[in-house]
Amino acid sequence: MDRYDVVVVGAGPAGALASRAAAESGASTLLLDRRSELGHPVQCGEFLPDATELADLFECPELIRTAFEVPPGTVLRSTRWMACVSPYGHRFTFPLAGYTVSRRAFDKALAYRAEGAGAELRHPVGVTGVADDEVVLASGERIRARVVIGADGPLSTVGRSVGFAPTRTLFKMITATTDGPLVDGIDLHFGRAAPGGYAWVFPRLTDANVGLGVAELPPGRSLDRLLDDFLAGAGIGPARERTHWWVPVGSPPASLVRGRALFAGDAANLVMATNGGGIPTAMLSGWLAGLAAARHVRDGRPLAEYDPAWRSALYEPLERAARIQRFGDRFARHDVLLALGMRYIGASGLDAMMRLRWPARLGRRP
Numbered sequence: 001m002d003r004y005d006v007v008v009v010g011a012g013p014a015g016a017l018a019s020r021a022a023a024e025s026g027a028s029t030l031l032l033d034r035r036s037e038l039g040h041p042v043q044c045g046e047f048l049p050d051a052t053e054l055a056d057l058f059e060c061p062e063l064i065r066t067a068f069e070v071p072p073g074t075v076l077r078s079t080r081w082m083a084c085v086s087p088y089g090h091r092f093t094f095p096l097a098g099y100t101v102s103r104r105a106f107d108k109a110l111a112y113r114a115e116g117a118g119a120e121l122r123h124p125v126g127v128t129g130v131a132d133d134e135v136v137l138a139s140g141e142r143i144r145a146r147v148v149i150g151a152d153g154p155l156s157t158v159g160r161s162v163g164f165a166p167t168r169t170l171f172k173m174i175t176a177t178t179d180g181p182l183v184d185g186i187d188l189h190f191g192r193a194a195p196g197g198y199a200w201v202f203p204r205l206t207d208a209n210v211g212l213g214v215a216e217l218p219p220g221r222s223l224d225r226l227l228d229d230f231l232a233g234a235g236i237g238p239a240r241e242r243t244h245w246w247v248p249v250g251s252p253p254a255s256l257v258r259g260r261a262l263f264a265g266d267a268a269n270l271v272m273a274t275n276g277g278g279i280p281t282a283m284l285s286g287w288l289a290g291l292a293a294a295r296h297v298r299d300g301r302p303l304a305e306y307d308p309a310w311r312s313a314l315y316e317p318l319e320r321a322a323r324i325q326r327f328g329d330r331f332a333r334h335d336v337l338l339a340l341g342m343r344y345i346g347a348s349g350l351d352a353m354m355r356l357r358w359p360a361r362l363g364r365r366p
């Protein structure tokens with residue numbers, strides 16, 4: 001039976017950073033993914049804030065410098081603003097520096113960087129569970145691991161098999177590409193386009209990534225139908241290369257350690273509840289999980305040291321995002337209330353909420 005210090009399940013952004021950190025710290029590391037092609041099919045809006053914006057949300061500049069790497073060859077377009085569009089078409093625009101990336105290229109680049117650091121990458125290899133110190137593969141093969149890192153996304157198999165089940169709502173998501181407007185900013189549309197969630201238009205190099213997410217589908221409507229209606233209303237489309245997937249939304253869990261398993265990224269429920277963005281937090285948590293795993297096998301440090309590390313970097317802003325999302329949810333399904341609320345707080349209030357601050361015009365925070 002093969003043996004490794006650290007087995008990382010899932011070669012998305014969380015798993016790639018976890019395996020790079022573990023391998024660079026001297027742990028023998030295996031990175032597994034069930035996909036034939038890493039990063040494909042794309043189940044993502046492909047937008048990232050730049051490092052300065054990220055440092056405004058999460059006060060961990062050193063970690064951001066180390067773990068938030070955006071391989072230059074994967075960037076499709078730089079963007080300078082975000083517009084929140086009300087149900088009746090009013091646009092509230094504010095500065096936000098970021099870029100769209102090709103997830104198809106991005107996930108590969110991060111995983112190959114981990115491979116370059118000494119991790120062994122194997123795919124397509126599905127994992128069906130973890131039993132004691134063994135990772136069980138779909139082929140029936142077993143691999144022995146001193147530490148397992150569950151970086152296998154919102155439906156985490158590792159989580160299910162070790163009884164790690166964070167409380168969350170799984171938003172239903174659809175994404176596609178269109179011949180979109182090639183502008184230097186991103187649009188988020190609230191209200192009827194995606195009741196209780198939002199629809200987006202993110203410009204790529206020669207087309208746009210479009211999609212939407214909702215907690216619950218309106219009666220008689222499907223995600224595809226919502227997307228078609230949204231695109232027709234916005235005068236863009238048709239949608240190509242559709243994919244459906246999930247985004248976990250809720251408060252961050254208190255602990256991401258279960259026995260000899262650590263969790264990172266979507267498997268750990270570390271998505272920003274205000275906008276569903278989870279790539280940066282996947283990378284930061286993955287890095288910290290990989291470091292904690294390596295310190296455990298190398299220096300005998302307790303795996304539980306992962307908890308204070310990720311909590312000090314991520315917990316408070318993620319919890320604030322969950323509170324703001326719960327507050328906004330009271331209005332999000334009523335177009336008139338939502339439009340009035342957006343008008344009342346205006347662009348500066350929406351900007352504040354996206355930056356996880358409480359808009360001054362709303363008075364006391366919930």
Ligand SMILES: Cc1cc2nc3c(=O)[nH]c(=O)nc-3n(C[C@H](O)[C@H](O)[C@H](O)COP(=O)(O)OP(=O)(O)OC[C@H]3O[C@@H](n4cnc5c(N)ncnc54)[C@H](O)[C@@H]3O)c2cc1C
Nearest residue numbers: 010012013014034044045046047127153265266277278279
């Ligand atoms: C439609 C949509 C749009 C989004 N838009 C954005 C956005 O614009 N910006 C942003 O920041 N975030 C966005 N997100 C969220 C973002 O995609 C995730 O937060 C991010 O991908 C999390 O990274 P991860 O590494 O934790 O998980 P993932 O990227 O999901 O990677 C998990 C990996 O694990 C593998 N895997 C799963 N199960 C197994 C198994 N049993 N065995 C082996 N391998 C397995 C999968 O193949 C996958 O490669 C969006 C999500 C969706 C669904």
